[in-house]
Amino acid sequence: MKTKKxxxxxxxxxxxxxxxxxxxxxDYRFPRECTTTDAGYPVPLCGKPLTKTPVIAxxxxxxxxxxxxxxxxxxxxTLSDNxxxxxxxxxxxxxVRRGQAATSWLVELGNGDNFIIDAGGGTVPAxxxxxxxxxxxxxxxxxxxxxxxxxxxxxxxDSMGWARNTPLHxxxxxxxxxxxxxxxxxxxxxKAALWHTVSKTGIIAGDGMKIVAHEFDGQQFTPExxxxxxxxxxxxxxxxxxxxxxxxxxxxxxxxxxxxxMVYTGDSIPxxxxxxxxxxxxxFIHELFIDAPTFSEKNSMPLKIAENVVNEHTPADMLGxxxxxxxxxxxxxxxxxxxxxxxxxxxxxxxxxxxxxVVIAQDLMVINVTPEQIVxxxxxxxxxxxxxxxxxxxxxxxxxLDPAPTEGRTQSWVTKTRF
Ligand SMILES: [Zn+2]
Ligand SMILES: [Zn+2]
Numbered sequence: 417m418k419t420k421k422x423x424x425x426x427x428x429x430x431x432x433x434x435x436x437x438x439x440x441x442x443d444y445r446f447p448r449e450c451t452t453t454d455a456g457y458p459v460p461l462c463g464k465p466l467t468k469t470p471v472i473a474x475x476x477x478x479x480x481x482x483x484x485x486x487x488x489x490x491x492x493x494t495l496s497d498n499x500x501x502x503x504x505x506x507x508x509x510x511x512v513r514r515g516q517a518a519t520s521w522l523v524e525l526g527n528g529d530n531f532i533i534d535a536g537g538g539t540v541p542a543x544x545x546x547x548x549x550x551x552x553x554x555x556x557x558x559x560x561x562x563x564x565x566x567x568x569x570x571x572x573x574d575s576m577g578w579a580r581n582t583p584l585h586x587x588x589x590x591x592x593x594x595x596x597x598x599x600x601x602x603x604x605x606x607k608a609a610l611w612h613t614v615s616k617t618g619i620i621a622g623d624g625m626k627i628v629a630h631e632f633d634g635q636q637f638t639p640e641x642x643x644x645x646x647x648x649x650x651x652x653x654x655x656x657x658x659x660x661x662x663x664x665x666x667x668x669x670x671x672x673x674x675x676x677x678m679v680y681t682g683d684s685i686p687x688x689x690x691x692x693x694x695x696x697x698x699x700f701i702h703e704l705f706i707d708a709p710t711f712s713e714k715n716s717m718p719l720k721i722a723e724n725v726v727n728e729h730t731p732a733d734m735l736g737x738x739x740x741x742x743x744x745x746x747x748x749x750x751x752x753x754x755x756x757x758x759x760x761x762x763x764x765x766x767x768x769x770x771x772x773x774v775v776i777a778q779d780l781m782v783i784n785v786t787p788e789q790i791v792x793x794x795x796x797x798x799x800x801x802x803x804x805x806x807x808x809x810x811x812x813x814x815x816x817l818d819p820a821p822t823e824g825r826t827q828s829w830v831t832k833t834r835f
Contacts (some may be wrong), residue, residue, distance in 0.1 A: 446794070447515075447714030458776055460754040461515050465792040467775035472790045474698075474745060481789050488782040488795040490547035490729050491804070495526040498786040498792065500676050500701055503546065503795065505532075506539035507750045507777035510564040511715060516779055517542060519751060520565040521680055521701065524548070525673055531654055532556045533669060538569035541577060542779055546617050546795035552578035557647075557654065558588035560666035561601055564729050565572075572610070573627060579803055581621030581815040582712060589634035589656065591665040598665075604630035617737025618820025632656060634665045643670070643693060657693045659684035662728060668693060683751065686734040689814075691741035693787040698785045700742050704766075704776065706758055707731035714753070732765025739770040746790045750777035783799065 417521040450462035458464035508516035518536025545822040557705035588598030647654035668681035679694040
């Protein structure tokens with residue numbers, strides 16, 4: 417039936433003299449048939465989340481639970497007032513792969529707010545494919561300034577400049593010196609992008625080409641003051657707390673809204689402290705790293721270097737320990753190389769210390785959180801998606817164009833030869 421229908425639509429369009437081909441994102445298929453690993457987990461990239469607990473009821477009772485379609489299709493589901501949707505925009509590592517970009521998470525709330533946490537390399541196309549008005553993406557929280565977490569900022573900033581005429585706001589920590597903080601990072605991005613912004617002045621809205629840093633003090637934390645409220649608007653509270661990741665300035669975030677909560681810790685060597693910061697959350701997203709010999713072999717990396725990298729991260733059995741203290745309703749391992757042969761050892765390692773519900777993230781995995789349940793699915797999105805229709809974001813004024821530059825323009829002997 418499906419095949420017939422798909423052939424019929426273009427044929428009818430031709431007969432009707434129309435060039436409008438049906439745009440049906442549902443027709444985008446995952447690249448693989450779904451089989452399972454030896455331990456019974458779906459294989460990566462087959463359209464199923466990597467878990468055995470895709471649906472978790474939070475409370476026992478007779479109330480019927482909301483049913484979700486098998487896949488999340490952009491624009492086809494609206495969030496209810498009391499619902500949170502968390503999307504793995506990028507679930508991978510610095511060696512960005514076509515099937516797994518670096519790190520980025522999107523948190524959408526039923527009140528209309530959304531938050532991007534980290535914007536690693538290669539993540540922006542997946543974000544755009546979610547068909548959310550680009551103008552509404554203006555809040556980015558950065559866990560730390562490793563490029564696999566911030567390497568996509570230029571792309572994020574640029575793409576949004578087309579659709580938005582308000583600045584991109586970036587929250588993040590200070591470092592141990594002014595040069596190592598998020599404010600200096602943003603200032604340097606603006607300096608590096610000067611040719612870009614000067615050349616576009618007078619063509620696109622100037623305010624959309626601005627980035628504003630909101631740097632909080634990364635050295636304020638103590639055992640007595642383990643976390644700081646760094647965002648508090650519209651009923652949304654976001655707390656930052658330090659994590660053990662090489663330098664001062666690496667933080668995790670805990671977002672609380674309407675009785676629901678999520679924590680994302682960025683990168684870290686596992687600690688009891690960070691586990692305690694995530695206690696009782698609905699969704700705890702924590703990094704997970706493959707073992708050094710596999711990392712070394714698959715990336716053609718000397719074992720010593722692979723060990724150095726792995727030692728700054730979280731092996732599977734330690735993630736189990738972290739989850740066993742935090743006891744989230746759903747534990748999420750991310751920043752992991754998902755391959756058929758990496759899945760089972762990771763789940764086995766986690767299970768050696770923890771028996772609660774766990775999922776390993778893939779790009780475009782979607783988690784819906786309500787007071788009643790947590791449901792994990794995969795999204796299907798259009799590979800050639802256009803920008804979503806853009807109702808003006810709240811508070812946005814009509815675009816204002818600054819005067820175009822008069823100095824330093826392309827030499828007249830070149831422009832005189834224009835056709
Ligand atoms: Zn990282
Ligand atoms: Zn890092």
